[in-house]
Amino acid sequence: MPIYEYLCDQCETRFEKIVINKQQEIACPKCASKKASIQLSVFATANGGGNGASAKSSAPSGGGGSCCGGGCGCH
Numbered sequence: 572m573p574i575y576e577y578l579c580d581q582c583e584t585r586f587e588k589i590v591i592n593k594q595q596e597i598a599c600p601k602c603a604s605k606k607a608s609i610q611l612s613v614f615a616t617a618n619g620g621g622n623g624a625s626a627k628s629s630a631p632s633g634g635g636g637s638c639c640g641g642g643c644g645c646h
């Protein structure tokens with residue numbers, strides 16, 4: 572689950588939110604301002620990389636025979 576870090580433009584409070592839909596409105600927990608800018612945190616980076624890697628590695632086993640395009644003769 573992606574966790575994003577936000578920095579409130581109004582009171583400069585940092586807070587984290589689990590974002591399911593990137594279009595969803597986020598409000599600062601302190602001043603309730605909806606003007607918060609997203610911070611590229613370690614969470615977001617690690618999560619994106621992990622998602623990509625797991626999606627890639629799960630594709631061959633679930634893909635059924637398209638692991639290498641048939642060029643390696645492994646099947």
Ligand SMILES: [Zn+2]
Binds near residue numbers: 582599603
């Ligand atoms: Zn705020």
